[in-house]
Amino acid sequence: MTTSPGALDALLATLRTEEGVAKAHIDEGWMQGRTAYGGISSAVALAGAMALHPTEAPLRYAQISFVGPVGGDCTVETRVLRQSKSSLFIDAGVSSDMGFGTAAVFAFSPDRPSHVDHDRLTMPDAPAPETLAPVPEHHARPAFTRHFDMRPTTGPRFGWKSDVGEYLTWVRFAQEPQCHPTVALLAMGDALPPAAMALFSQFGPISSMNWTVNMLTAAPATDDGWWLLSAKTGYARHGLSVQDMMLWNRAGQPILSGSQAIAIYV
Numbered sequence: 001m002t003t004s005p006g007a008l009d010a011l012l013a014t015l016r017t018e019e020g021v022a023k024a025h026i027d028e029g030w031m032q033g034r035t036a037y038g039g040i041s042s043a044v045a046l047a048g049a050m051a052l053h054p055t056e057a058p059l060r061y062a063q064i065s066f067v068g069p070v071g072g073d074c075t076v077e078t079r080v081l082r083q084s085k086s087s088l089f090i091d092a093g094v095s096s097d098m099g100f101g102t103a104a105v106f107a108f109s110p111d112r113p114s115h116v117d118h119d120r121l122t123m124p125d126a127p128a129p130e131t132l133a134p135v136p137e138h139h140a141r142p143a144f145t146r147h148f149d150m151r152p153t154t155g156p157r158f159g160w161k162s163d164v165g166e167y168l169t170w171v172r173f174a175q176e177p178q179c180h181p182t183v184a185l186l187a188m189g190d191a192l193p194p195a196a197m198a199l200f201s202q203f204g205p206i207s208s209m210n211w212t213v214n215m216l217t218a219a220p221a222t223d224d225g226w227w228l229l230s231a232k233t234g235y236a237r238h239g240l241s242v243q244d245m246m247l248w249n250r251a252g253q254p255i256l257s258g259s260q261a262i263a264i265y266v
Contacts, residue, residue, distance in 0.1 A: 007147065008177040008187050011040070015047055022048030022076040026096075030144045034098075035069035037144035038208045039190035041102040045092040047183050048076030049106055055088050057108040058218035059182045064211040070094055070101025081105070086112070111218055121216075121246065121254035126153045129170035129226050140203070147174055148191050165195045165233035165243075172225035181220045185256060188227065189213065189247055194262040195233040196241035204266020213258045220256075222249035231260075239264045 015024040024047070030040040042064050074096045081089040087109040094102040132151035135141070151170040171191055177184045194206050227250075233243040241264055247256040 007175040008040075008043070008173065008184060009175075009179055011044075012047055012177075012179050012183070015044070015051060017048075017051050020052070022051050022078075024048065024074050024076070026071050026074055028071075028143065029147065031071055032142035032144055033205075034071075035066075035101070036071045037142065037190070038064070038066050038102075038211060039187050040144065041066070041070050041074075041094050042104060042190070042211065042213075043183050043187035044074060045076055045094050045102055045104040046106060046186055047180070048094075049078050049090045049092040049104075050180065050183070052076075052078050053080060053088070053090055055108050057088060057110045059106060059215050060087075060109045061105075061107040061215070062186070062211075062213040063105045064213070065103040066101070066208050066210065067103055068101050069098045070096045071098065072096050074101075086110070119254065121248075121257065123228060123248040123252040123254070124168060124230070126168060126170070126228055129172075132170065145191065148172065148188065149174055150191070163199075165199045165236065165241075167192045167195055167198060167229075167231045169229050170226050171229050172227065176225050182215065185215075185220055185227075185247070186213065189229070189245070189256055189258065190260075192229050192231045192245075194241060194260070195231040195243045196236040196262060196264060199233070199236060200266070202266060204264070206265065207263045209261040209263055211258060211260050213256060215256055216254050220249070222251070222255075224250060226250045227255070236264065 024044050026036045030036050078092045090106045092104045129151045135150045149172050153168045228248045230246040231243050233241050235242050241262045245258040
């Protein structure tokens with residue numbers, strides 16, 4: 001595992017709160033093209049919301065819209081939408097010199113007793129990450145991906161193909177962060193390429209439009225830093241793709257589920 005001056009903890013160390021807002025700097029190492037990687041702008045929004053509105057309740061839900069490009073010096077503005085005995089809803093927006101970039105709603109809620117105990121989100125069979133080759137350097141590889149050690153189960157090269165529009169990849173941070181684990185998971189959970197790219201017969205630009213996240217545990221944890229990420233597209237037509245997303249820990253426990261819409265410009 002290597003160190004990196006643009007690691008997640010280094011970025012979060014720039015986070016400051018002042019006059020009711022949070023400010024942070026997203027450096028070039030977290031960019032993809034002209035905007036920051038969606039996972040890092042989501043993580044900055046969450047870290048800002050948690051700094052401005054501390055709560056012991058864990059994150060349960062996030063609805064994130066990628067409205068426009070964001071990067072460099074960023075401001076996180078928040079408001080409490082609702083606070084009750086059982087939940088806290090916070091609206092958070094991230095803007096920069098490029099204008100308004102990321103809109104998020106976060107819901108925090110503790111565990112509660114229930115007689116229902118049901119889990120069909122079984123982790124698919126996958127080779128151990130140590131047996132798989134990492135994604136190699138490639139001229140088309142976005143800058144932010146170098147913050148992750150990525151081990152595709154379907155082939156070692158960047159831009160690997162899948163006839164069914166699916167990626168299944170072990171991922172860990174190149175430098176394990178010490179920040180809040182849920183902030184780290186948001187920074188990692190969108191790391192895979194959109195699954196529709198596996199169907200491309202020609203390369204072209206894409207843009208994530210939104211990201212819905214459901215946290216399935218109050219205390220996410222794994223062994224050796226490894227998480228198994230899945231992205232599956234069920235529909236890609238007329239320049240729009242929708243995909244389901246999952247994240248399991250090394251023990252096979254489901255940790256995060258989600259969905260996403262992606263604009264395709266080719």
